[in-house]
Amino acid sequence: MTALLELDRVTRRFGGLLAVNNLSFAMREGEILGLIGPNGAGKSTLFNLINGVFAPNAGRIVFAGVDITGERPFMVARHGIARTHQIVQPLTNMTVLDNCTVGACFGRENLPLHRATEAARAAAALVGLDDRLHLAALHLTIAGKKRLELARALAAQPKLLLLDEVLAGLNPTEIEHMIAVIRRIRDSGVTILIIEHLMQAIMSLSDRIVVLNYGEKLAEGAPAEVARDPQVIEAYLGDPKLAAELEGNDGNGGHGSAAHD
């Protein structure tokens, strides 16, 4: 098995809620795997399990042949897994360069400071932040902060990159730019697991898609297959049959205009 990342029956509970339930999948080296599902399906929890913010209640997570189940986040980072956050987490009062240098210093390569600075500059350049290296992170726009998340993760020179909604909140031009950046990163040999709500983007970016719903795997496959899957359509758009039924229930007008097939 040449899987870079392998999840084996991973489960995580929060109180009575099964956030991730008996989930298994594997990632090949060099692929982009898209992770989709409705809000609350367990996608961000899954990221937190992989990079050690939470430990799973059951199951195993194996990365590059090493069992990393239950390791603390800073140990996971050292193995070569880097991530971005859905809600950006910049080191607010530090400069863009310092933010990236932290990533480079403590990432997979564990670089000394002077070499880390070079790696940080390169990562910032890749995402197009090289003109704002000495700006404090808090002064960046939301798009800038999203790019910073990515640059910081890249500076660690990871083998696996976890991207959590890097496109959300960006305008179309910024999205286009970000997609190009993600492609470039993949071409440089980094494996990518990406959560995204912008369907067009994730469908075109991903080699394969895993669909989560209620913490379980609903479907897995090529983007086109997944998009045709009736279960997936239901999870996203809601059940058309239920909707029709509800509409049929409507006794006395009030919203007759809502009729549809």
Add this chain to the structure above:
Amino acid sequence: MFGIIASIIDGVLVGLVYGLAAMGLTLIWGVMDVINLTHGTMIVAGMMGLYLLTGAFGMSPYFTLPPVLIGGFFVGVALYWIAVHRMMGRPPLMSLLSTFSVNLVLVGLGTAVWGTALFNVDVSLPGLTIDRYTFPGAHIVAAVLAAVIAALLYAFLHYTRLGKALRAVANNREAAELVGIPTTRLLAIAVGGGVALAGVSGMLIGTLFPFTILSGDGYQLKSFVVTVLGGFGNPVGALMGGVALGLLEGAVTPFVPVSWTLVIEFVLFVLVLIAFPGGVFASRRGAL
């Protein structure tokens, strides 16, 4: 043997008063996640209230309770507007620093006026003698009063409109605002209530032991220990924690020099915190 049991019982009596003090700390923490570092000084303020009112106006010690309670409430409301209000939404360390600095000012003023003289308020009540052991009357009265006030607080929080609104603010501030509760005013009331409780417990402690302007630190530490034992943000837990601390003090006093009790309590404090790293409170959050 009865000596030890008597010592434990006496410890529990005093522990109830410590529990009341901790309720003041935990009320503020539970409602707004602010640790009030003026707590110890507010306890001393209650003691001084007792001393001054009994001395200057010749009031009977226990009749100083209402003025101390009311005065404490207004001092607390002022504390909210001066040091806490601007800290809402800033990192928690900032409210720690702001209440810390107010405490410096208060302690400074207190020592400038009164120095470090030892004060003693004599309540001269008959004790209750069982076998050869006498439980001081003041301990019994203070414990009963503490228990009554704690019960009243519980009733206030659970059976009045304002109390329920306060708990709602503790549970979920944004939702409280959405159902029409003026949350800022309630935060001020919570600090007022917390300080009033600290003051009253100080007044009660003043009837038990002599004190100085600087006695606050030790009692503040006890309040922290009690709060951690009972679960942060949980007033009933605080009372139980007080009893537990009193039990412990009563049980060790016969064997260990008094000056060690603070050390033992501190070690307990750290151990409990470490055994439940954030957990004791996390699991009890919103238990108010």
Add this chain to the structure above:
Amino acid sequence: MLRRPFFWIIALVVAAFVVLPLIGNNVELRESLALAAVYITLASNLNLMLGYAGYINFGSIVFFGLGGYICIWLVDAHHWPLAASLLAAGIGVSVLSLIFGFGILRLRGPFFALSTIGIVEGVQAFAENFKPWGGSSGIYISPEVFAPLGGPGPALWVIYFLFVAVMAASLFLSYGIKISKFGLGLLAIGQNEDAAAILGVPTPRYKALCYSASAFLPALAGGLYFFKGAFIQPTDAFDLTLSTEAIVICMLGGQGTVTGVALGAYLYEELRGYLLTSSTFSNFQLVIAGALLLVIVLFFPSGLMGFIYSRFPRLQKVLE
């Protein structure tokens, strides 16, 4: 480090501390500068925790007092020479705080701060009950111990230069850490501990090391301070006023900056000197310190250096 201008700025300050009191054998200035050196030492080491890692240590005085106790005890009871006693005090306190640090630094934010208050109470109670340290009456050392330093008079000069050396070491340590990888990790922890851990900063180890590093030089300063007074007792050694003042100084100058803390220490010392001599304010030292801190926390949380940086952004590169 030698190539950076800031290194030479520190060196210049230290040189001034050495030279100025020697001009005309100015003993009064020497005593005032000695106190400033103590403030700078305490504040800049506190700054490692407060300004870099973002953890408030209300009880930094423990390092100072415990260092004093170990040093005095070794000098008095075991007749160790001063240098060895100081070193032993520094190492002893650092090791103790490393062990403590791994424990209490598992507590986040306010809980860590609370436990540092508890540590002061705990250690003070220990000192009051520990017979070899004289319990609550403390330890007096006989003036004979000054003999190897050339008698009481010259000894004061030696001690002063040692104070300055400890201060210099504190400033260089602060600066050295700030420009190192270790410092970068600490700053990241101070900004956002969770994000730092996810980026790979080994947070538990770094915090404990920082706590321990911030203990060493204050312990030396404490050893010197009480050696100079030839007397130590629990209420002096663990007086919270000094830790409090260190916090005020950090916040006044600007937490996280080396210059700010030194500047804050100097300004605070001046202010305090004025207040102590003025008849109105001499009793209100704590009140003034508290009011000052409150105003800073409420209105100027980034302190003097924050103000300077915002006015002169270029200075940020020169004055760390």
Add this chain to the structure above:
Amino acid sequence: MIDAKVDAASDALLSVEGLEAGYGEVQVLWGLSLKARRGKLTAIVGANGAGKTTTLRAVAGTLTPWGGRVMLDGEDVTRVPSHAKAARGLALVPEGRQLFAAMSVAENLELGAFSPRAARFYAERLEQVFALFPRLAERRRQRAGTLSGGEQQMVAIARGLMSDPQILIIDELSLGLAPVVVYQLLATLKRLKQNGLTILLVEQNVHLALALSDYAYVIAEGRIFTEGLPAQLTANPEIRRAYLGL
């Protein structure tokens, strides 16, 4: 009483005009306008991060708008604090329920009627709410935090209703709920509407939202992307594309 004379504009109970809002330095809403008409159910749909929740927070006042106006029943309430809006009959059922988790169901409902106006009708309202959600009557003594997701959403809606609202605003009704539960809740909303309540619903489940609403807005990037009668919108391939990328 003067039904015939009211024109479409004054028929709006809630009207939002040119709303701008954001967090920190980040602007999320860029001049968004919409109306919720009396006695109708108006839906807002849109992708994640489009600004739906921000819109509702700015309307309810838990987020201060940067610009634009919020009119409730003809009065400008843009700067009215959140708790005072609640007293004027604007009830927001926030995303993720936001119950008073450690308090009982009954206490949650009682707090819903906190404003003096609502407190007068407390008993009457409680009866109505229990009739609407019999399950809550059974669970009235239970801590709200220990209920199932669907029951929690019921409490959240019921708490909103207890304030005797003129308009009930619901954010992400179906979030994390099983379809059958969502169906029941939506059926309840329909009954409420038939009783004359004005409802503004934000919903990810486009099919259900459109099936139930009288008028709908599609938000994208902090602006109104398109609006119209549900039938017009469902026929629109743009919406399918925005949601599934087909």
